[in-house]
Amino acid sequence: MNPRIPDTHAEAWAMLPWLANGRLQASDREWVEAHVSQCVECRGELDAQRRIATQIHRDNIQRDVSPNPGSEEQRSFNKLWARIEASEAAAPAAAVVTGGPVSRTSRTVRWLAAAVVVQGIGLALFGFNALQADSSHFVTVADAPTERLNAPAVRLVFAANASMADINTLLTHQGLSIVSGPGASGNFTAELSVDAVASGASADSVAAVISKDPNVTFAQPVAR
Amino acid sequence: MALKSVETPPLRATGTPDASERELLERIARSKDQAAFRTLYGSYYQRLSRLLSRMSVRREDIEEVINDTFWVVWTKAGEFRGASQLSTWIIGIAYRRALNALRRAKIRPVSDEPFDEDSISVMSTDAAETDGQWLALGLARLPVEQRMALELTYTLGHSCEEVAAILDCPVNTVKTRLFRARETLKQVLPALAGMSGENS
Numbered sequence: 001m002n003p004r005i006p007d008t009h010a011e012a013w014a015m016l017p018w019l020a021n022g023r024l025q026a027s028d029r030e031w032v033e034a035h036v037s038q039c040v041e042c043r044g045e046l047d048a049q050r051r052i053a054t055q056i057h058r059d060n061i062q063r064d065v066s067p068n069p070g071s072e073e074q075r076s077f078n079k080l081w082a083r084i085e086a087s088e089a090a091a092p093a094a095a096v097v098t099g100g101p102v103s104r105t106s107r108t109v110r111w112l113a114a115a116v117v118v119q120g121i122g123l124a125l126f127g128f129n130a131l132q133a134d135s136s137h138f139v140t141v142a143d144a145p146t147e148r149l150n151a152p153a154v155r156l157v158f159a160a161n162a163s164m165a166d167i168n169t170l171l172t173h174q175g176l177s178i179v180s181g182p183g184a185s186g187n188f189t190a191e192l193s194v195d196a197v198a199s200g201a202s203a204d205s206v207a208a209v210i211s212k213d214p215n216v217t218f219a220q221p222v223a224r
Numbered sequence: 225m226a227l228k229s230v231e232t233p234p235l236r237a238t239g240t241p242d243a244s245e246r247e248l249l250e251r252i253a254r255s256k257d258q259a260a261f262r263t264l265y266g267s268y269y270q271r272l273s274r275l276l277s278r279m280s281v282r283r284e285d286i287e288e289v290i291n292d293t294f295w296v297v298w299t300k301a302g303e304f305r306g307a308s309q310l311s312t313w314i315i316g317i318a319y320r321r322a323l324n325a326l327r328r329a330k331i332r333p334v335s336d337e338p339f340d341e342d343s344i345s346v347m348s349t350d351a352a353e354t355d356g357q358w359l360a361l362g363l364a365r366l367p368v369e370q371r372m373a374l375e376l377t378y379t380l381g382h383s384c385e386e387v388a389a390i391l392d393c394p395v396n397t398v399k400t401r402l403f404r405a406r407e408t409l410k411q412v413l414p415a416l417a418g419m420s421g422e423n424s
């Protein structure tokens with residue numbers, strides 16, 4: 001029997017989880033391994049910890065029950081990205097306070113940016129209220145409240161597998177710009193550009209076209 | 225404004241995980257590189273989802289916590305000084321956001337239910353399934369700090385020092401939390417802990 005120094009045993013015992021996961025610092029590993037090789041109790045505990053680690057790994061895999069994790073991740077990222085864009089659009093609006101004389105165009109852009117932020121807050125509040133509401137009360141995409149719009153607009157929902165490149169191409173071709181979203185139902189609101197309106201496009205005509213696009217699952221003109 | 229172009233599927237990082245991730249973070253800090261951001265997001269989404277699920281964060285809040293975390297990554301990328309591993313920084317942010325989410329939801333992250341051995345399926349002949357049921361019950365009985373110390377060590381493979389950085393506590397506190405978690409699990413998981421000699 002090897003004499004056991006109580007403190008060494010206690011310290012080695014505390015470090016066994018990191019001997020089990022292979023992340024013990026080299027300076028510690030040497031003496032902990034030396035102790036374990038001589039201590040039946042620590043060897044048993046190390047074995048037990050390895051089994052627990054294996055079981056936690058296995059359990060984590062079994063808990064990954066999402067049928068389409070990639071799609072879930074992309075949808076989640078799209079929400080974050082829309083939030084970042086809204087925030088960055090709002091940044092110039094904040095600069096108005098410190099700026100000198102500004103052109104009418106610049107003021108308009110800033111006003112629009114501020115409007116996007118206000119709409120975003122409104123939609124966030126709407127989403128929060130929807131989450132708090134009784135789950136038996138359904139709000140459909142078409143029921144979503146109408147934002148204050150500056151141009152003809154459509155409300156749309158993108159397909160879960162639509163890439164950002166596809167969405168960009170679609171929006172650019174139709175002369176659309178996202179002004180708010182995603183809403184509680186995953187819907188976005190997009191306005192027609194001045195050029196698109198001048199060339200005869202309307203919310204109805206654009207909604208009819210993009211509703212047939214495979215990257216769009218829902219499209220409807222927004223009543224103004 | 226049209227959505228800016230983001231490459232999907234994400235780029236694959238190369239080299240050691242931390243070096244590759246730091247490279248992505250530098251691209252985000254230097255040029256607000258959206259593709260790099262998407263790649264970094266993708267490399268953390270699954271592991272953060274698992275971790276938050278273990279913390280008893282509600283399913284509907286998990287996405288919000290992850291996105292709040294990456295909002296910080298996007299806005300503070302230039303402030304990361306590299307004193308720790310990047311994963312330590314990111315997971316630490318997620319952990320603190322998750323604690324806030326639990327407080328907002330008034331969720332007690334520890335089960336108050338008395339431990340009920342009868343809830344383990346007696347019909348199951350699958351040892352792994354039974355072990356999984358024992359484990360789920362055992363983990364549910366741990367305070368969230370102990371559960372996280374265990375999860376960060378065994379699932380994400382962090383060192384003791386890294387776990388301390390993520391949980392924002394001294395190294396000795398981590399050792400104590402894990403020591404207590406092990407003791408609790410041993411009471412609940414006789415087969416896993418080798419107490420009964422079966423199923424080993």
